[in-house]
Each structure stands twice: as C-alpha cells, then as structure tokens.
Amino acid sequence: MAATRRKAAEKAPVTTQARLASLIKSARDTMRKDAGMNGDLDRLPQLSWLLFLKAFQERVEEEGEALDPGGYRRAIEKPYRWTDWATDEDLSGNELKTFVNDELIPYLAGLDREADRGAEDPRNVISLIFKDVVNRMQSGTLLRDLVNIVNKIHFISHDDIHTMAFVYESILREMRDAAGDSGEFYTPRPVNRFMVRQSFLELGETILDPACGTGGFLVQAHEELEGRVKTETQQRELHANLKGIEKKPLPYLLASMNLLLHGVHAPRLRRENALLTMRNSQAADKVDVVLTNPPFGGEEESSVVTAFPSAFQTQETAWLFLYSILDQLKLGGRCAIVLPNGSLFASGENSIGAKIKKKLMKECNLHTVVRLPQGVFAPYTQIPSNILFFEKSGPTQDVWFYEIPLPEGRRGYTKTKPQRLEEYDDCVAWWGGKTREGREAGERAWSVPATEIIADGYNLDRSNPHIGDELAHRTPEELVDELVKTEEEILRLLTELREGLGGER
Known part of the structure; x- marks a missing residue:
C-alpha cells in the first residue's frame, strides 16, 4: 500500500x-x-x-x-x-x-x-x-x-x-x-477542544453529539483518542463509537466530509431529528459521553414537543435537548453541554427550566459550570453562554463555577480576533484532573452548595462573588453591555413565563 x-x-x-x-x-x-x-x-x-x-x-x-x-x-x-x-x-x-x-x-x-x-x-x-x-x-x-x-x-x-x-x-x-445569517452558528474550535479535553475520554467509550452540525466535536474526540490506538481492532472500534445526529442535509454533508478527511471512512452519522431519535431510543442506544452545543433560542414543531412527558413540554430546543441527554446517558456516563445564560437563570417551581434542572441535579452530579466570556460566539450571537459538565452518578452536592475572563485589554471577540485555546489554560490547571482533586476557590472559581441552588428555585446563574466590588471601576461601555445582557435574560424569562401561562409566543 x-x-x-x-x-x-x-x-x-x-x-x-x-x-x-x-x-x-x-x-x-x-x-x-x-x-x-x-x-x-x-x-x-x-x-x-x-x-x-x-x-x-x-x-x-x-x-x-x-x-x-x-x-x-x-x-x-x-x-x-x-x-x-x-x-x-x-x-x-x-x-x-x-x-x-x-x-x-x-x-x-x-x-x-x-x-x-x-x-x-x-x-x-x-x-x-x-x-x-x-x-x-x-x-x-x-x-x-x-x-x-x-x-x-x-x-x-x-x-x-x-x-x-x-x-x-x-x-x-x-x-x-x-x-x-439564518440563525445558525457553530462551536468555535477552542470551545469544543476544551470540552473534549476536560471530558477525559477513553478508548472503548461511545461518544455522541446529538446536534453534530459540521462534526467539530466528533473530529476533536477522534484527534484526542487516535494517538492511543494500537491495533486495527481498536481503530475500528473508535470509528464505530463516534456517533452523531444531524437533521439538516447541508451540515450532515459537511460533517461526513470532515470526518472522512480525518480518516473515518464510514462515519456513524444519522440524518434525523435527534430529539425524536433519543426519545425513541432503547437501552442499547445509551452512550458513555455526550459532547454537544445544541441549538438554543429556537422552537420545535408540536409533534416533537408532544413526544415528551407533559410536565416537560416546551418549544425551547435547549431544554428538550438537555432533558433527552439525561435519558440518553448510561449510568456513570458524563456530558459537556453548552447552554445560554437564560437557561441557567430560569427558576420557579412551575418553570419547565427549573423542572429539568431539578431532574439534572437529582440524577447527576453537576460538578462544574464554566462561564464563558461575552462574545465567544460573535459575530453570530452575543448571547452569554456556559458549559455544564455533569456525570450520571447520583445527586449533586456542590457546584463549582469557573469564570473564563476576556483577555486583558479586550472588550470582546470578532471574526478576525476570535477566542484562543490558551485562554482556557488557567481553568485546565485549576480543574484537578479527571478526579477534580484539590480545587480551590479563587478570583475566578467559587463553589455553591446544591441546597442553596435548590432553595433559589434551581437558579444556576451565579455571579462571581470575588469581583462584586469592581462595579465602580467599570467603563460606561462595559456597564451598557451588562445592561443589554440583563435585558436579554429578562426577555427570555418573560417569554418562558408567557409560554407557561398558555399565551401565544
């Protein structure tokens, strides 16, 4: 050859x-x-x-x-x-x-x-x-x-x-x-590289991205594990264990091409609506790891919504994906998922978001929430986002938060000056490895007991307690940006409240 x-x-x-x-x-x-x-x-x-x-x-x-x-x-x-x-x-x-x-x-x-x-x-x-x-x-x-x-x-x-x-x-x-321009945007490489690295993947694990887009997470997972392959059997198993679902034909084509270029000759991608696929899955379809950035801010058609239990029915795609992933994970499985601030903030006993977060924290150990800096997904959206890391290993006791700051002197990101992977280095050093040992609170890291989060209606939108006194030193532009961010979160909350009251969207 x-x-x-x-x-x-x-x-x-x-x-x-x-x-x-x-x-x-x-x-x-x-x-x-x-x-x-x-x-x-x-x-x-x-x-x-x-x-x-x-x-x-x-x-x-x-x-x-x-x-x-x-x-x-x-x-x-x-x-x-x-x-x-x-x-x-x-x-x-x-x-x-x-x-x-x-x-x-x-x-x-x-x-x-x-x-x-x-x-x-x-x-x-x-x-x-x-x-x-x-x-x-x-x-x-x-x-x-x-x-x-x-x-x-x-x-x-x-x-x-x-x-x-x-x-x-x-x-x-x-x-x-x-x-x-049509409301779709994909995960920047530093974000999916960080998520893959902090998921501590192992050969033999099944890895799923149910909203795989152009295949970025699967390619990163392949690159992470390929160097550990010693035999042809291991290589075939690795390729078979990389699974993706994408409902739109164009991203499906691009993902297939992307994986082919990286040596995966027969990508295990499904051209389906992932929400229905996961709802109809069997025990044998459960996976070890989910890595994903599901669409958020969108709406699903009624036939998809009604496939979910009545207490969890919503047209907000982010909630439906999170609910589905909880059922898709094997016992002991783990997930890294991107969610917007609005999803973290949604609270209240009758809120669908709060119900899903209750299910999350009851069934899984939500051990880390990484708060991404403003504009990581710019110029496609300015919606502030977070990465949730959790394991299906029993109820959450404490949630660690880590805030990734903007680089010094920067007010945001652009197409020509996007986020760099090096900006996650301090978080990786703090992480404590696979077992997360030795974590300490500091300027960017803090821990919140699960009991406090539950008492607050499952509100996970927790501000950094170590920088609360910096308001007086912020520029007018930064204050306006913060006001815009707050208004966006309020609008999202009001929209969800109206949905819960049965009003028209």
Whole structure:
C-alpha cells in the first residue's frame, strides 16, 4: 500500500496550502459565473459533494484495493466512479449535466437499497448524503470546469490530508458565516477542544453529539483518542463509537466530509431529528459521553414537543435537548453541554427550566459550570453562554463555577480576533484532573452548595462573588453591555413565563 501511495504521490503535484487555496478560489470563481448558484449557501455544498467524491475515491476505494487486491468490492460501481466520469474531459456540456442530474446523483442516493448491510458499510453514508444533494449548476460547461479543478486536488499523502483539512476548516468557517445569517452558528474550535479535553475520554467509550452540525466535536474526540490506538481492532472500534445526529442535509454533508478527511471512512452519522431519535431510543442506544452545543433560542414543531412527558413540554430546543441527554446517558456516563445564560437563570417551581434542572441535579452530579466570556460566539450571537459538565452518578452536592475572563485589554471577540485555546489554560490547571482533586476557590472559581441552588428555585446563574466590588471601576461601555445582557435574560424569562401561562409566543 505504501508503494502504491508513493507512486500516486509522485504523479500528482505537491498539494501545498497555497496551491490548494488557489484551487479552491478558482473553483469558487467558476461557480460564481453560473446562473444557478446564489451565494455561498449554494456554492459551498456544490463544492463539498464533489470534494467528497474525490476524497472517497482516493481515501477509501483506492486504499481498500491496495489493502485487499482482487478482493475489495468498491462501494461505487462503474460508470459512477470518479475515475469513470470526472476524468473524462470529453464528457461536458449538457451531456455531463444530464449524466450528473439524471444518473449519477440518483444512483448514489439509491445505494441503500440492499438489505442486511452492516453499519460500517460506506454506502450507507453515501446514500444519506446524496438523497439531499442537488446539482445547482445550470451550465454543463462550467460544471466541467469545476470538476477539472477538483480533479487537481489530491488526498493521497498524509501531507495532502493535513493541508486539505486545514483549508477545509476555512471552508467550514465561511459556511458558518453564511449560515449565521439564518440563525445558525457553530462551536468555535477552542470551545469544543476544551470540552473534549476536560471530558477525559477513553478508548472503548461511545461518544455522541446529538446536534453534530459540521462534526467539530466528533473530529476533536477522534484527534484526542487516535494517538492511543494500537491495533486495527481498536481503530475500528473508535470509528464505530463516534456517533452523531444531524437533521439538516447541508451540515450532515459537511460533517461526513470532515470526518472522512480525518480518516473515518464510514462515519456513524444519522440524518434525523435527534430529539425524536433519543426519545425513541432503547437501552442499547445509551452512550458513555455526550459532547454537544445544541441549538438554543429556537422552537420545535408540536409533534416533537408532544413526544415528551407533559410536565416537560416546551418549544425551547435547549431544554428538550438537555432533558433527552439525561435519558440518553448510561449510568456513570458524563456530558459537556453548552447552554445560554437564560437557561441557567430560569427558576420557579412551575418553570419547565427549573423542572429539568431539578431532574439534572437529582440524577447527576453537576460538578462544574464554566462561564464563558461575552462574545465567544460573535459575530453570530452575543448571547452569554456556559458549559455544564455533569456525570450520571447520583445527586449533586456542590457546584463549582469557573469564570473564563476576556483577555486583558479586550472588550470582546470578532471574526478576525476570535477566542484562543490558551485562554482556557488557567481553568485546565485549576480543574484537578479527571478526579477534580484539590480545587480551590479563587478570583475566578467559587463553589455553591446544591441546597442553596435548590432553595433559589434551581437558579444556576451565579455571579462571581470575588469581583462584586469592581462595579465602580467599570467603563460606561462595559456597564451598557451588562445592561443589554440583563435585558436579554429578562426577555427570555418573560417569554418562558408567557409560554407557561398558555399565551401565544
């Protein structure tokens, strides 16, 4: 296999970062000329499914044949393999467009028709992706140009993969920028890297992100554990244990591509509504670890809401995800989840939020709440957020809070100056390792007894007691920002109260 890879790599130009960035730019310039492409929300999916097929050809099919010459059965048959049609430059114009629209995509979407297929079969992933793929390019000539550009991108060597993964992250960032306009935003790398690291993952554990988006948490978990793999059996088990659920087709495609680039050839991703999937799950579906940043501030349709017990029915997605995760964890399982301040603040005996937090603190040890600095998810939202870490190991006794400060001299984050992973170093040092031993209160850390939280209506929105006297030293701009933050929390609370009273949203 190594010899085969070396020969292929010798024929292909070196895929430097600069060369790849240039090819991606050429691809996007080509798509801009096409009348059927309207912005990045059309162009990026078009580029991604083509890149997926090229990467699948080189990383799965050719690698499989090299490992098992004569015995490997390709997932994609002739004439639908990338090498059959994409490299045939005589196939162009309307002939190419007709082939792609009427033959290629329907064939790929129909690859799940065979019965008794194992979950590890890559045809399952391909069929799920291409059920929602549409070729939006109207010009077959421009489509030919685009395919020719993608054909110059290679996934053969380790350096190629590293380069493509780096550039693909920039594509995902631009996808997040485009999606942010429609109310969707994804977890910054420092946040999901910190959450994965502080979850102390182990080989053999099942890891789920029920709102996996573009797959950031699963990729980080894979990177965390991959270096510990010693055998092929362990590698297969690791890939099988990384599970994601995503209901929207575009993020599902991007997550599949993301995991493929990181060596997971048959990602265990489900294209479903995670809330219904978790409600209908069996004991065998329970997992060891949940890592997630569920959508919040949105509303679910009534058919989803009514699938939950009447006392916990709400259209607020964050609450529904938290409730579902509590039931999805194995005994002894653990979770790291991002929640907005409004979720922490919701209190009162009849509040659905308080009821779910009561369930959380009764069934689980909510040992740590990390309060994120303002604007971590900027520019997509300014809603203050937190990371909750808990274990399904019995009732909560005390909750530790740790406040991540903004870097000195900064008033927030931007697209060009986002949060850095190093900003979590002090929290990691304070954490106390896997067993959380030796934690001490300090300028950024404090502990609150569960009895106090319960007496306060399960209000987890606890301010740092060590910096209460700094108000007089804050700038007018900071005070206004704080007022805006408070008003947002009040509005969220009033909205939930109205929902509880049966009013219209």
